Amino acid sequence: MPPTGHWQQLLADALSDPRELCSLLALDPDLVLPAIQAARGFALRVPRGYVARMRPGDPKDPLLLQVLPVGAELVAVDGYLTDPVGDMDSRAGSGLLQKYAGRALLVTTGACAVHCRYCFRRHFPYGQESALHGGWQPALAQLRAAPDIHEVILSGGDPWSLSDRRLRQLTDGLQELPQLRRLRIHTRYPVVLPERVDAGLLAWLGELKLQIVIVIHANHANEIDASVREACARLAGTGATLLNQSVLLAQINDDVDTLAQLSEALFAAKVLPYYLHMLDKVRGAAHFDIDTKRALALHQELAARLPGYLVPRLVREVAGANAKTPVGPNLPGTLD
Ligand SMILES: *Cc1c(COP(=O)(O)O)cnc(C)c1O
Ligand code: SF4
Numbered sequence: 001m002p003p004t005g006h007w008q009q010l011l012a013d014a015l016s017d018p019r020e021l022c023s024l025l026a027l028d029p030d031l032v033l034p035a036i037q038a039a040r041g042f043a044l045r046v047p048r049g050y051v052a053r054m055r056p057g058d059p060k061d062p063l064l065l066q067v068l069p070v071g072a073e074l075v076a077v078d079g080y081l082t083d084p085v086g087d088m089d090s091r092a093g094s095g096l097l098q099k100y101a102g103r104a105l106l107v108t109t110g111a112c113a114v115h116c117r118y119c120f121r122r123h124f125p126y127g128q129e130s131a132l133h134g135g136w137q138p139a140l141a142q143l144r145a146a147p148d149i150h151e152v153i154l155s156g157g158d159p160w161s162l163s164d165r166r167l168r169q170l171t172d173g174l175q176e177l178p179q180l181r182r183l184r185i186h187t188r189y190p191v192v193l194p195e196r197v198d199a200g201l202l203a204w205l206g207e208l209k210l211q212i213v214i215v216i217h218a219n220h221a222n223e224i225d226a227s228v229r230e231a232c233a234r235l236a237g238t239g240a241t242l243l244n245q246s247v248l249l250a251q252i253n254d255d256v257d258t259l260a261q262l263s264e265a266l267f268a269a270k271v272l273p274y275y276l277h278m279l280d281k282v283r284g285a286a287h288f289d290i291d292t293k294r295a296l297a298l299h300q301e302l303a304a305r306l307p308g309y310l311v312p313r314l315v316r317e318v319a320g321a322n323a324k325t326p327v328g329p330n331l332p333g334t335l336d
Contacts, residue, residue, distance in 0.1 A: 001234065002195040010195055011113055011161075014047045018069065021046070025064065026057045038069030041284065042122045045115040047193045053225055062220040062252045066116055070287070073117065077286035082123035084280040084319070094138035095131025100323055103184075104146065105153040106131050106139055108170070111161035114192040118247055118288045120280035120317075121157070132166070140173040143180075151182040160189040164200040171208055184213040186245075191218045194231035205238045212240040215274060219246045219253050221265035232269040243274035246312065248295055249288045256301040263302075263310040273312035278327060280317055296327060 015021050018035030021044065022028070035044065046067040054061045095107040108131055115122075131139040143149060152174055159167070174180060189196040205212060214235055218224055236242055244266050246253065253259055263273050276299065279289045290298075299314040315324035 002198045004198045004200040007189075007193060007196040007198060010047055010049065010193055014045050014113065015051060016044050018044050021051065021068065024051060024056075025054055025061075027059055027064075031059065031068070031070075034071035035069045038071060038073040038284075041073065042069070042117070042119075043115060044069055045112070047113055049195070049227065050114065050192045050223075053222055060251065061222075062258075063222055065252050066118070066219065066249070067114060069117065072287040073284040075286070076283065080281045080283045080286045082283050084120055084282050084317075094142055096139050096142055098146075098149070102148060103151045103153060104143065104149045105155050107156055108132060108154050108159040109157040109161050112156065112158040113161065113189055113196070116188075118249055118279060118282070118285045120282045120285075122282060122284065132162070136170050136173055140177075143174070143177055147179045149177075150179060151184055152180060153184040153186060155186045158187050158189060159185055160187045160196050160201070164204050167201075168204055168207075171204070171210075175209060180210060182213060183208065183210040184215060186215045186217070188217040190214075190216045190231045190235065191223050191228055194227045197231040197234050202234055202238060205235070205240065212238070213243060214240045215243045215245055216271060217246070218244055218262065218266065218271075219249060220258065221261040224262075224265040224269055229269045232271055236270040242269075242271040244271045244312070245275040245277060246273070247277045247279055247288075248290050248298070248314075249279065250290055252288070254290050254294070254298065256298055256305065259298065259302050260305055263306055263312070267310060273310055275324065276312040276314050277324075278314070278316035292327060296329065299327070 015024075018039055019032050022032050022035070044067065050063065050067075054063045058064070097105040097107065099105070143152065154170075171183065174183065216232070232242060246262065248254060253262065259276070266273055278292070278295060279285060281289070295314060299311075303311045313324075314327045316327055318325045
C-alpha cells in the first residue's frame with residue numbers, strides 16, 4: 001500500500017506543461033502550440049502514473065485524448081454552452097445541489113487530479129460554490145433542515161482532492177443527520193491517482209457508519225492497470241459498493257469492442273458499470289460528441305453481447321429533469 005501522504009506529492013508532480021507531455025510520449029511537436037493555446041482556458045493536468053499507461057508515439061491513444069488540450073476546443077459550436085446541465089439554476093446555496101428526490105449533491109472542492117477535456121464543469125464557478133468555503137457549516141445547516149434527503153453525494157471537482165482531515169470534518173457533521181442512509185462519493189482518483197487510496201483514506205472510510213457507494217470514473221479499459229485494480233480491491237475491502245460511470249466519447253470509446261472490454265475490466269476490478277453518459281453539451285467539447293442514433297445502436301450491440309449486469313445505463317442529463325434521462329428507443333432522451 002502506498003505510504004500515507006505520498007499522493008499529495010504525486011499530485012503536486014502532475015504534468016501541466018504540454019511541451020513536457022508531448023516530449024515524454026514522443027509526439028509530433030506540432031501538437032504543442034495548440035495545446036498551449038487551449039490550456040489557457042482550462043489547464044492541462046495529468047498525473048504521471050496515468051501518462052505511463054499511454055502508448056508512446058500514438059496521438060490517438062484513448063487516454064491521451066482525454067487530457068491533451070487541442071485546437072478544436074477553441075472553436076465555438078452552436079448549442080454547446082458553459083452550463084449545459086443547468087447547475088446554476090439548481091443551486092441551493094452553500095455548494096449543495098438538489099435536483100433529484102432523496103439525494104443532494106455537495107460540490108466539495110473545485111480541484112481534480114486530472115483535467116478531463118470533455119468535463120461539463122470546466123466553466124463552473126467553483127470559487128463561489130464550493131461547500132468548503134463555509135467550513136461545511138452552511139451545507140450542514142441546510143441538510144439539517146431537509147429530512148427527505150437520504151443520500152449525500154460528494155462531488156466536485158473531486159472530493160478526494162481534500163485531505164483526510166477535511167473529509168473527516170465533513171463526515172463527522174454528516175453522520176449527525178439522522179435521515180442520512182448513504183454517502184456516495186464520485187471520484188476519479190482510484191483511476192487516475194490510485195495512490196490516493198492509502199491507509200489514511202481507508203481508515204476514514206472504515207470509521208463511517210453510513211453505507212458507502214463509490215462511483216469511479218473510467219472511460220477505457222487501458223485506464224485499469226494493476227495499480228487501479230489494487231486500489232479498487234482495497235476500497236471493496238471496506239465493504240463499499242463500487243460502481244463506474246463513463247462518458248461516451250468520440251474516438252475514445254465509441255465502439256462496441258472498447259465498451260465491452262471496459263465492462264469486463266471493471267468487473268475484474270470488482271466494479272459494476274452504472275452509467276454511460278451522453279456528453280453534456282459543454283462549450284469546447286463538441287468534438288467528443290456522438291450522435292444519439294449511433295449511441296443507441298452501440299448500446300444495443302453491447303446489451304446483446306454482455307450479461308445485463310455489465311451493461312451500463314445509457315443516459316443523458318437534461319436541465320430541469322428529475323432524474324438522469326434514459327436514452328432508448330421511444331424514450332424522450334432519444335430526441336436531439
Ligand atoms: C447525477 C446527479 C445525481 C445522482 O443521480 P443518480 O441517478 O442517483 O446517480 C444527484 N444529484 C445531481 C445534482 C446529479 O447531477
Ligand atoms: S475528474 Fe471529473 S470533475 Fe474533474 S475534470 Fe475530470 S470529469 Fe471533470
